[in-house]
Amino acid sequence: MPSTRDIRRRIKSVKNTAQITKAMQMVASAKMRKAQQAALAGRPYASLMNEVLAAATAGAGEFQHPLTEKREVKKRALIIISTDKGLCGALNTNLLREAAKAHSPTTVYVVAGRKAAQWVARLKRELVAEFSYKDAPEFAEARAISKFAQELFLSGQADAVDVVFTNYVNTLTQKAELRSLLPLGRLQKLEADIRGNGASDDIQPGSAREYSFEPAAPQLLGNLLPHYLNYQVYQMLLEAKASEHSARMVAMKSATDNAKQLIKDLTLEYNKLRQANITKELLEITSAAMAMGN
Amino acid sequence: MATLKLEIVTPEARIYSEEVDMVTLPGLEGEMGIFPMHIPLMTQITHGEIVVRKGGQDHFLAVGEGFVEITGERVAILTDMAIRADHIDEARAEEARKQAEARLAQKLGDEETAVAQAALMHSLTQLGLKRRHHR
Numbered sequence: 001m002p003s004t005r006d007i008r009r010r011i012k013s014v015k016n017t018a019q020i021t022k023a024m025q026m027v028a029s030a031k032m033r034k035a036q037q038a039a040l041a042g043r044p045y046a047s048l049m050n051e052v053l054a055a056a057t058a059g060a061g062e063f064q065h066p067l068t069e070k071r072e073v074k075k076r077a078l079i080i081i082s083t084d085k086g087l088c089g090a091l092n093t094n095l096l097r098e099a100a101k102a103h104s105p106t107t108v109y110v111v112a113g114r115k116a117a118q119w120v121a122r123l124k125r126e127l128v129a130e131f132s133y134k135d136a137p138e139f140a141e142a143r144a145i146s147k148f149a150q151e152l153f154l155s156g157q158a159d160a161v162d163v164v165f166t167n168y169v170n171t172l173t174q175k176a177e178l179r180s181l182l183p184l185g186r187l188q189k190l191e192a193d194i195r196g197n198g199a200s201d202d203i204q205p206g207s208a209r210e211y212s213f214e215p216a217a218p219q220l221l222g223n224l225l226p227h228y229l230n231y232q233v234y235q236m237l238l239e240a241k242a243s244e245h246s247a248r249m250v251a252m253k254s255a256t257d258n259a260k261q262l263i264k265d266l267t268l269e270y271n272k273l274r275q276a277n278i279t280k281e282l283l284e285i286t287s288a289a290m291a292m293g294n
Numbered sequence: 295m296a297t298l299k300l301e302i303v304t305p306e307a308r309i310y311s312e313e314v315d316m317v318t319l320p321g322l323e324g325e326m327g328i329f330p331m332h333i334p335l336m337t338q339i340t341h342g343e344i345v346v347r348k349g350g351q352d353h354f355l356a357v358g359e360g361f362v363e364i365t366g367e368r369v370a371i372l373t374d375m376a377i378r379a380d381h382i383d384e385a386r387a388e389e390a391r392k393q394a395e396a397r398l399a400q401k402l403g404d405e406e407t408a409v410a411q412a413a414l415m416h417s418l419t420q421l422g423l424k425r426r427h428h429r
């Protein structure tokens with residue numbers, strides 16, 4: 001049976017925890033709004049880029065860019081975009097489960113974010129590069145990752161590059177997803193994925209038109225494809241950040257709510273105990289007085 | 295009369311999405327005028343200004359590097375910067391230019407130089423457009 005002092009002490013510590021989680025919730029919700037805005041603002045560009053690229057590759061005729069070359073997949077590289085910090089609910093668990101599904105003995109890993117790095121290290125899998133990205137992802141950070149992926153692919157160290165990241169759906173829902181990045185031939189599927197969210201309806205998908213190119217197709221695609229990849233990675237970073245802050249906000253909110261409930265329960269218990277003690281003391285006094293009186 | 299649907303999108307936002315009569319682009323090999331019913335074309339643009347003709351009036355936009363998809367009825371422009379002439383803040387552009395130049399003056403890595411160079415080109419394009427039209 002805990003004493004009243006024990007309970008008082010527990011209430012105090014739970015209150016402190018609640019204060020901290022509340023503060024983290026506030027911080028996360030402020031960051032969340034910014035990150036969500038950034039992710040949503042980038043979507044029209046990403047979807048339009050998909051269309052342009054689909055039209056360009058379809059209309060380019062015979063020309064094959066090295067980045068679209070399909071090879072037998074002996075070795076796959078997997079880019080995992082995770083968070084740096086925890087306390088964001090099941091976000092990383094879901095993400096890494098998705099990554100584990102894609103694992104094969106020859107897979108090599110490229111990670112962005114510390115949680116993914118720890119996961120790869122713990123499972124003793126082959127890590128080829130580790131990147132970091134800031135709270136507000138910069139294009140240069142995405143470009144570094146994308147450039148590395150392209151080098152892996154072009155040098156033949158990997159025959160395919162996939163990405164696992166958390167796609168932002170809304171504040172309550174974030175979905176861990178696996179998408180292929182290279183070779184670019186597998187693009188059509190990806191494009192269908194993205195068009196569903198945020199693309200304007202009045203745009204007709206580029207049908208099988210014959211396009212002219214200026215400058216010529218090899219040169220133009222040579223510029224467009226790397227840019228497309230860079231941007232794709234950038235958008236994924238934005239989505240991952242929006243997801244992270246949303247998940248953290250929700251996790252911290254439920255932690256605060258739980259702490260408040262706990263405080264309520266403990267206070268009730270404390271009051272009951274206090275009352276019981278008072279009654280007990282009164283009984284003792286009165287019975288002592290009665291004994292004396294007689 | 296046939297019109298073109300002009301869409302200008304940057305990573306930050308959709309800048310422009312309207313029916314227009316004609317648009318002039320800063321192509322890699324010189325200016326390019328696009329009318330409705332243009333043949334399908336993929337092209338690149340560079341820093342410069344876009345002239346949009348709509349209802350007999352010309353509107354100007356400053357743009358950065360990017361890619362353009364042209365079909366008979368649509369012009370889709372993907373660029374890293376686009377701003378309408380009347381939204382350009384000359385003082386801010388000037389400020390940005392100075393900052394970019396200062397950064398270029400320092401010794402930087404390739405990546406940083408490229409970023410600063412792009413920022414400089416952005417501000418120069420904006421300033422050029424603003425000054426030409428408001429003198």
